[in-house]
Amino acid sequence: MADQVKKPVGIMETVLRDAHQSLIATRMPTDMMLPIVDKMDKVGYHAVECWGGATFDASLRFLKEDPWERLRKLRDGFKNTKLQMLFRGQNILGYRPYADDVVENFVEKSVANGIDIIRIFDCLNDLRNLQATVDATNKIKAREGRGHAQIALSYTLGDAYTLEYWVNMAKKIEEMGADSICIKDMAGLLVPYKAAELIKAMKEGTKLPIQLHTHYTSGVASMTYLKAVEAGVDVIDCAISPFALGTSQPATEVMVETFKGTEYDTGYDQNLLAEIADYFRPYRDECLASGLLNPKVMGVDIKTLLYQVPGGMLSNMVSQLKEQNAEDRYYDVLKEIPEVRKDLGEPPLVTPSSQIVGTQAVFNVLMGERYKMATKETKAVLRGEYGQTVKPMSQEVIDKVIPGEERITCRPADLIENEMDKLEAEMKEWKQQDEDVLSYALFPQVATDFFKYRQAQQEKVDMTQADTKNAAYPV
Numbered sequence: 001m002a003d004q005v006k007k008p009v010g011i012m013e014t015v016l017r018d019a020h021q022s023l024i025a026t027r028m029p030t031d032m033m034l035p036i037v038d039k040m041d042k043v044g045y046h047a048v049e050c051w052g053g054a055t056f057d058a059s060l061r062f063l064k065e066d067p068w069e070r071l072r073k074l075r076d077g078f079k080n081t082k083l084q085m086l087f088r089g090q091n092i093l094g095y096r097p098y099a100d101d102v103v104e105n106f107v108e109k110s111v112a113n114g115i116d117i118i119r120i121f122d123c124l125n126d127l128r129n130l131q132a133t134v135d136a137t138n139k140i141k142a143r144e145g146r147g148h149a150q151i152a153l154s155y156t157l158g159d160a161y162t163l164e165y166w167v168n169m170a171k172k173i174e175e176m177g178a179d180s181i182c183i184k185d186m187a188g189l190l191v192p193y194k195a196a197e198l199i200k201a202m203k204e205g206t207k208l209p210i211q212l213h214t215h216y217t218s219g220v221a222s223m224t225y226l227k228a229v230e231a232g233v234d235v236i237d238c239a240i241s242p243f244a245l246g247t248s249q250p251a252t253e254v255m256v257e258t259f260k261g262t263e264y265d266t267g268y269d270q271n272l273l274a275e276i277a278d279y280f281r282p283y284r285d286e287c288l289a290s291g292l293l294n295p296k297v298m299g300v301d302i303k304t305l306l307y308q309v310p311g312g313m314l315s316n317m318v319s320q321l322k323e324q325n326a327e328d329r330y331y332d333v334l335k336e337i338p339e340v341r342k343d344l345g346e347p348p349l350v351t352p353s354s355q356i357v358g359t360q361a362v363f364n365v366l367m368g369e370r371y372k373m374a375t376k377e378t379k380a381v382l383r384g385e386y387g388q389t390v391k392p393m394s395q396e397v398i399d400k401v402i403p404g405e406e407r408i409t410c411r412p413a414d415l416i417e418n419e420m421d422k423l424e425a426e427m428k429e430w431k432q433q434d435e436d437v438l439s440y441a442l443f444p445q446v447a448t449d450f451f452k453y454r455q456a457q458q459e460k461v462d463m464t465q466a467d468t469k470n471a472a473y474p475v
């Protein structure tokens with residue numbers, strides 16, 4: 001029998017992070033996850049994604065759960081599977097740039113509580129904003145032999161984003177000391193044949209493993225994965241079928257079946273995957289019944305390809321226009337978005353650049369004059385506070401919005417003083433574990449509310465020896 005060279009493709013399962021973030025606003029509670037962990041641990045996934053900005057925020061804000069506790073419980077359950085998180089570079093899991101000491105501390109605690117692989121991205125693809133996270137991860141790796149830094153490039157289209165740009169970035173990432181690269185296509189813009197071209201070129205430019213992340217939003221994602229795998233991509237991000245498709249990822253079982261018997265065969269057991277799907281299906285039905293899962297997000301949204309605007313950004317824009325009774329300006333704003341993007345140096349549209357560009361476009365249209373009013377964030381981008389864009393920003397817009405102001409060209413975090421001590425002093429009365437300081441750093445108000453809730457619950461339990469099992473004293 002002729003030896004077929006085996007090159008099994010890896011799958012990262014996203015049901016515990018991106019899939020429920022994309023479909024049900026990140027509302028899956030830890031109690032829903034734990035009973036299936038044992039089975040998931042037997043599949044042999046490349047990794048399970050379980051943590052990131054929105055899961056952290058929603059845990060504290062809506063579910064009244066400690067996200068660190070969730071991570072520890074998942075770590076306990078996943079004995080053989082690597083756990084992965086998403087990290088917004090210098091913004092960590094929050095919305096502002098933090099000092100390097102907070103970044104380093106957060107990486108330390110993430111790995112200490114159970115994370116193996118940290119996927120780091122920046123909304124401008126400014127690699128300087130990712131270096132501190134990579135260095136912190138590598139420090140742990142040198143010390144303990146675990147911890148993997150993956151740099152994700154936010155995928156986008158535009159004049160500056162040539163094959164040469166992506167290959168060049170891949171080379172730089174390798175030089176930075178990262179362990180792998182991810183192409184992060186948050187809007188589902190990467191079409192099949194372009195994917196083959198991109199992966200082939202990048203594979204020639206770097207020795208690092210390449211992982212592909214996309215969303216089913218525009219309907220092409222499974223085909224994109226097929227072509228990418230044929231071109232040599234190492235890992236693809238998928239979601240178990242009840243939480244796949246629509247604004248989520250392609251279905252795990254479908255990709256497993258697609259590659260069965262080929263050199264890319266994952267070797268995963270479909271019967272086991274079916275049991276995992278059986279577990280999540282009733283929960284999906286429950287989410288549909290409660291309205292948490294809107295059938296609208298399950299279809300194909302071709303607008304995302306037409307306007308190259310992520311789906312989430314379009315729905316934000318519609319609600320902003322509704323508030324102003326200006327829904328008739330929808331197409332004017334759609335035309336304005338690429339113009340604003342150009343003015344700001346043509347950044348990818350991903351949190352937070354997507355919100356900044358979208359909101360400014362709405363302002364420009366509704367005010368009847370471009371940049372008559374600029375948001376605080378637009379000004380910060382123009383000053384260079386988010387980092388460097390791939391193309392120069394419009395001088396005309398700079399002169400109009402921030403006339404005479406100084407602009408930053410250094411790595412923005414170089415201007416931020418270490419802040420761990422100050423943060424700890426601010427929240428000292430609530431601290432029960434070191435990790436609480438980091439929760440507070442990211443979401444000061446939301447974390448404080450959670451700490452109060454936690455304390456009230458603990459006191460009640462102590463005082464009354466409440467029968468928590470039967471929820472006799474609901475809090």
Ligand SMILES: [Mn+2]
Nearest residue numbers: 018186213215
């Ligand atoms: Mn995603």
